[in-house]
Amino acid sequence: MKAATNDRILLADAVAELIEALHQKYRGIKTKPTPPVEDEDFTIEIEVPPQFSLEEVESECHKECINLEDRYNVYILPLVMQREAEKG
Numbered sequence: 216m217k218a219a220t221n222d223r224i225l226l227a228d229a230v231a232e233l234i235e236a237l238h239q240k241y242r243g244i245k246t247k248p249t250p251p252v253e254d255e256d257f258t259i260e261i262e263v264p265p266q267f268s269l270e271e272v273e274s275e276c277h278k279e280c281i282n283l284e285d286r287y288n289v290y291i292l293p294l295v296m297q298r299e300a301e302k303g
Contacts, residue, residue, distance in 0.1 A: 225272055226256055228285040233259070243272050245298070260295040262298045269297045 234246050245262040252258045263272045276293035284290055 216279060223294065226289045229283040229289045229291060230257055230259065233276075233279055233293075234290060235285060237261065237272075240275065241272055242286045244272070249294060252292050254290070256289045258292045258294060261293050261295045263295060264298050
């Protein structure tokens with residue numbers, strides 16, 4: 216039972232680091248957990264404001280997730296999407 220608890224703690228730490236790193240680099244992004252996809256440990260939806268390049272943020276997300284995978288042995292899948300510009 217302790218192993219499962221430790222795995223959840225490691226996953227929570229990794230997800231918190233990912234979210235913090237992204238919010239530091241890209242102000243105004245929104246993140247939310249989504250149902251797991253395939254065999255990933257965690258899937259997160261990342262909504263990017265229109266002032267940021269979707270491709271840049273997506274690339275940065277994947278780099279960060281690979282780094283976290285190496286450090287924590289967890290698999291996080293980022294689902295990155297562009298938020299539509301507000302009409303006004």
